Amino acid sequence: MGEILIALIKVVFIWVWVLLCAVVMTWVERRGAAMIQDRPGPNRAGPFGLLQPLADGIKLFTKEDIVPAKAKKILFMLGPLLFSFPAFSTFAVVPFGDKFVIDGKEILLQVSNVNIGFLYIVALGSMAVYGIILGGWASNNKYSILGGLRSTAQLVSYEVPWGLALLAIALVYGTFSLRDIALAQSGTFLGVLPNWGVFKQPLGFILFMVAAYAEANRVPFDLPEAESEIVSGYHTEYGSMRLGLYLFGEYVNIVTLSSLITTFYFGAWHLPYIDMSAFLGPISYGIASFIVFFLKVAFFLWLFVWVRWTVPRFRYDQVMTLGWRELIPLGLFNIFVTALVIQLTA
Amino acid sequence: MHNSELSESFDEMTSGHSTGDYVKINIGPSHPAMHGTLRVVALTDGESIVSADPEIGYLHRGVEKLGENLNYTQFIPVTDRLNYCSAICNNVSYEMAVEKLMGIEVPEKAQLVRIIMMELARIADHEVLVGILGVDLGAFTPFFYLIIQREEIYEIFEWYNGARLTNTFGRIGGLVADLPSDFETRWQKLRDGIRNANDETDKLLTHNRIWTDRTIGVAAFSPKDALDWGFTGPCLRACGVKRDLRKDEPYSLYSRFDFDVPVGKHGDVFDRYMIRMEEMEESIKIIDQAFKMYKEMPADAPLIAKVPKTIKPPAGDVYHAIEAPNGELGFFIRSDGSDKPYRLKIRPPCYMVYQAFGEMVKGEMIADMIACLSSLNVIAGELDR
Numbered sequence: 089m090g091e092i093l094i095a096l097i098k099v100v101f102i103w104v105w106v107l108l109c110a111v112v113m114t115w116v117e118r119r120g121a122a123m124i125q126d127r128p129g130p131n132r133a134g135p136f137g138l139l140q141p142l143a144d145g146i147k148l149f150t151k152e153d154i155v156p157a158k159a160k161k162i163l164f165m166l167g168p169l170l171f172s173f174p175a176f177s178t179f180a181v182v183p184f185g186d187k188f189v190i191d192g193k194e195i196l197l198q199v200s201n202v203n204i205g206f207l208y209i210v211a212l213g214s215m216a217v218y219g220i221i222l223g224g225w226a227s228n229n230k231y232s233i234l235g236g237l238r239s240t241a242q243l244v245s246y247e248v249p250w251g252l253a254l255l256a257i258a259l260v261y262g263t264f265s266l267r268d269i270a271l272a273q274s275g276t277f278l279g280v281l282p283n284w285g286v287f288k289q290p291l292g293f294i295l296f297m298v299a300a301y302a303e304a305n306r307v308p309f310d311l312p313e314a315e316s317e318i319v320s321g322y323h324t325e326y327g328s329m330r331l332g333l334y335l336f337g338e339y340v341n342i343v344t345l346s347s348l349i350t351t352f353y354f355g356a357w358h359l360p361y362i363d364m365s366a367f368l369g370p371i372s373y374g375i376a377s378f379i380v381f382f383l384k385v386a387f388f389l390w391l392f393v394w395v396r397w398t399v400p401r402f403r404y405d406q407v408m409t410l411g412w413r414e415l416i417p418l419g420l421f422n423i424f425v426t427a428l429v430i431q432l433t434a
Numbered sequence: 435m436h437n438s439e440l441s442e443s444f445d446e447m448t449s450g451h452s453t454g455d456y457v458k459i460n461i462g463p464s465h466p467a468m469h470g471t472l473r474v475v476a477l478t479d480g481e482s483i484v485s486a487d488p489e490i491g492y493l494h495r496g497v498e499k500l501g502e503n504l505n506y507t508q509f510i511p512v513t514d515r516l517n518y519c520s521a522i523c524n525n526v527s528y529e530m531a532v533e534k535l536m537g538i539e540v541p542e543k544a545q546l547v548r549i550i551m552m553e554l555a556r557i558a559d560h561e562v563l564v565g566i567l568g569v570d571l572g573a574f575t576p577f578f579y580l581i582i583q584r585e586e587i588y589e590i591f592e593w594y595n596g597a598r599l600t601n602t603f604g605r606i607g608g609l610v611a612d613l614p615s616d617f618e619t620r621w622q623k624l625r626d627g628i629r630n631a632n633d634e635t636d637k638l639l640t641h642n643r644i645w646t647d648r649t650i651g652v653a654a655f656s657p658k659d660a661l662d663w664g665f666t667g668p669c670l671r672a673c674g675v676k677r678d679l680r681k682d683e684p685y686s687l688y689s690r691f692d693f694d695v696p697v698g699k700h701g702d703v704f705d706r707y708m709i710r711m712e713e714m715e716e717s718i719k720i721i722d723q724a725f726k727m728y729k730e731m732p733a734d735a736p737l738i739a740k741v742p743k744t745i746k747p748p749a750g751d752v753y754h755a756i757e758a759p760n761g762e763l764g765f766f767i768r769s770d771g772s773d774k775p776y777r778l779k780i781r782p783p784c785y786m787v788y789q790a791f792g793e794m795v796k797g798e799m800i801a802d803m804i805a806c807l808s809s810l811n812v813i814a815g816e817l818d819r
Contacts, residue, residue, distance in 0.1 A: 125578035230459050234481070234800070307572055308644055316467040316570040317801050400644045401572025403801045404481055 098199050099180075106179055109382075110339035111141045113389055117339075120393040148332035156228060156325050163226035167322075168330045171219025172337030174212040175344050181205040182347045183267045185378035186357050189370035197378060198267055205266040206254055209348065213250070213303060216341065217243045220305075220312055223334070224322035235321025238404050239312040242302055245411025246309075250299035252419030253292040256426045257352050260288050270356030274363065282360035285353035291422045293353045295415055300345040302407070305338060307396040311404050346388035350381060357381040456484050459800075463492040467570050467804045470814025474791070474803070481799045486792045490818055497819040501778030506532055506606060506745040509778070514600035516763075516782065517816040519562050520555035522591070523758040524816075525603045530685065531754035531765035532606045533739075535747040543735040544608035545686050546728040551594070551603060552756075553717040553724070557628060558587045559759035559811075560710040560717075564635060567707055567808040571648050576635040583631045586624050590617075606745055608738030613728070621725065625718055632714060640708070649704035653794045653806035660701060663793075664786035667761020668709045669810055673701030679757035686756075690727070693719050703802075706809040746773050760784050760811055782816040 115130075115138060122129025130137035155164055185197030202208060217239055224236020261269045273283050281287045302309040313321035323334045350356060357377035364380070365373050402410070456477045462468035471492035477484040497516065501509050513524040526548050533540060540548075561584045565577035588598040593614060595601065604610075639645045655665075660673040670677055678695040680688040696712035698705030749771040755764030761783030770776040787810050795803040 121574075125575050126582060127578060230457065238481075310572065311801075314572065314801065316572070317804050319466060397575050398638065399573065399642065400568065400639070400648060401801075402644060403648060403799060405799065406644075406647055 094195060095199070098197075102179055102184060102199060103176065105184075106176065106340060106343055109343045109385075109389075110336060111145075113339045113343065114141045114144065114336075116389070117393050117396075120390065121397050124394070124397045145332070148329045151328035153328045153330065158228045159325065160226040160228070163222050164325075165330070167219050167223030167226060168326065168333035168337070169219070170222060171216055172333050172340060173219075174215040175337050175340040178209055178212045178344045179347070181208050181266050182344070182351060183270050183356060183381075184347065185374060185381055186270075186365070187377075188374035195374075196267065197374060201265060201267045203263075203265045206258060206264040209266075210247075210251055210254065214243065214247060216303075216337070219334075219337075220322045223326065224312075227322070227325035229325050231318040231320070231324045232322050234318045235312040235314075235324070238314075238318075239305070239322065241404060242305075242309060242311060242407055242411075245408045246299040246302035246415070249295050249411060249415035249419045250303065252416065252423060253289075253296040253299065254352075256289055256292045256419075256423050257285060259423065259426050259430060260285070266351055270351055270358075273355040274358045276361065282355060282358070284355040284358075284360075289353065289422070289426070291418060292426075293349075295419050295422065296349065296352065298410075298415060300349060301392070301395065302411075304342045304345055304392065306342070306392060308399045308402050309407060310401055311407065314401060342389060342392045343385070346385045346392070347381075349388050350384040354384050455479065461803075467807065469566065469808070469812070470817075472788075472807070472812060472814055472817075474807075476800070476803070478800065481801075483795050483798055483800065483803055486795050486803060488788055488791045490788065490814075493814040493818040495819065498778050498780060501775055503774065505773045506747070506775070509775075510605075511600065511602045514602055515815055516780065516819065517559070517758065517760060517784075517813045518599055519811075519813060520552075520559035520759045521599065521601045522551050522555040522603045523559075523756065523763060525601065526552055527754070527756045527758065527763045528765050529604055529606050530756065531752055531767055532745065532747065534754045535750065535752040535767055535769060536606075536741075536745070538607050538739050538741060540608050540686075540739055541736045542687065543612075543728065543731045544604075544737045546724050546731070547609055547613055547737075548604060549686060549688070549691075549724045550613070550721050550728070551591075553721045554587050554590060556717050556759045557714050558584045560714050561587075561628075561631075563759075563808070563811045564707060564710055567703075567805070568635070568639060570804050570808040571645065573639060573642075573645070576638050579631040579634045583624070583628045586627055590620060590624065593620075605738060605741075607741035608736070610738065612737060618725070618729075621721065625722075628714065628718065632711060636711065640711075646704065648801075648805060649707060649809075650702060651700065652703045652802045653798055653809070654700050654702040655790070655794055656701065659790070659793070663790040665761070665790070666786065667757065667759070667783050668706060668713065669701075669761065669787050671696065672698035672705035672709050674699055679755060679762060683755075685754070687724075687727075691720050691723050693723075703805050703809040744773050746771060755781065758783060760813070760816070761787070763816075780816075780819055782819065784810065784812040784817050788812045788817055 119129045119137065130140040133139040133143045155161055180199040181202055183198040187197060188195040220239040221236040224232040257269065258264060261272050263269060273285060275283045277283045286293045305312055313323065323331055326334060357380045359380055364376050368376055456479050459476050459478050461476060462473035463471040473489040473492060474486050475489060476486040497512055500512055504512065510525055510528060513528045514521040516524045561580040565580040568576040591601055592598045595603065595611065655673055657673040657675045660670050661675060674697055676695055676697045681695055693716045696709050698709055747769040749769055751768050753764055753766045755762045762781065763783055764781035766779040767775045768777040795806050
């Protein structure tokens, strides 16, 4: 009973927390864009426009729900749901902190510590694209279908380097469990560097980052919804909260991706050179690890915003060239070097 | 035609009929990248364009016919609505045509003020173009840097005669008002601002790998084709043809100024972008020189020539063209000696450029088509008239 209750609390907590992060991100995105572009940004609703996401939500919820007459209705409705579901679900295996110790009982800050965390992530990561393709197909609109097709082309180009980068991580840490990887990143190696993935897998980190930006469908990889070319791509025909789910799902997605980057490459909840568990009590340590983890995540979230407002968009064939001709060979090379180093140092 | 027939033919043009292996996509007239109300019906093979058929006329307002029904002075505000990004150039072009027809000699001071204002309008026009090109290629931020500077230019226009977009600048024979007294300080501040914004844009775009990949070699056009299709202005110079009416057929006082005419090489989107960036700097040079000459003028120098109250040019034809930001903007006027033109014809630069659009984008991808369209700076107001 106690176990189930704790699991339930964790699920609800992290769900609400990710939701909150995504809501705040919509605000950060707009204010961040405004900051980068020399303009004030939304500043009417609440202090610093902080209530803007709420206002947007109310607007989307109260708008008329329109389904185009010639759309495939069931698929049309399924699209946004399929898109936002994987983004939330991926969080189930992400360790968002170390642990609490209450009455000698350990409570891990992770919904489920499965030993095939990697496969789970890769499987769910490819699910989201179904939402896009279905949305594009069911809309019965040429721009939408183009968006959906672009998304497919993009998926096959970035999924492979993304998997290759993950594989190299698995080689380094010898495990598929995200928590074990996080635990392995404490302390230092070679005497000076923190024992973080980014120092052990610099090339892998770059590959993973690029693939993550493609996965998130954001500039420079926002071709499925390239506004100036295909109106809004796959969600051209969507309105009200269905559109909201697509837009919101994107933010949930980047929260998840930032968490993955932090877990794999930036030491999860570990601070460099400082062992927090040595001087903090069991409960305050749990809280501190959670805070450290999300501070790192916040940095990557900001990076997503920063990149979006800095670079132009790729063309669809250029993304495929980048994926197949540059990232995949680099990914294979990375695995080869990693395996070689492990073999030689073992 | 019956309603049902109409809707049928509309369906045929726009909706899901595939033609063989190709899909027909209707882009515009209401589409985020079709600036103004342009329309392209494209036959596509996946994302590649097999053929693109530009269709015009969605912003036709009968401007030339209006010209026959308004007297010579009344037509000036109508010219504002041609290329609304640089209305002052349209105004001056029209005024100069009428002046040429009547043989009016415009006082030098007025000509200098006109040149200053026209070059400001050129900068404003190019800033919009570069910004929009960025937006269409997914780079949103430079647009804001540039548009802030365009706003500053509009502030100067506004402070000259109260209008920002549709300036209705000047009169036939010269100007009504002089440059306001603190132009110098304003201009110096503005010049720094423009240079800063252009620098930022340059840093964000020119050497950005994604940007160069997206623009270099895209929708390239050979000098011969460009001349055959009647290109003028930056689009022609991007192909490597050094033709600028300010140099080749100097009008007004342009022969006195020292400035370069930037020329491209390949006639692709990148060259068209670079030409605009470089031309802004040249315009700054011209304004500096013009203002120096202006300051040497006596304060009470006349601003307007002796012009009769009712403008009645002698019967005859005239064509006068200037180098507008988009290229050769010409006005042909046939006068029958009355106070209204017998016939008025406008030669807009983007009409000739847009003709070749289908040719240019053949074989390119949809994304390139949008980039190409933005780089041509087709303004519907001037295209459809």
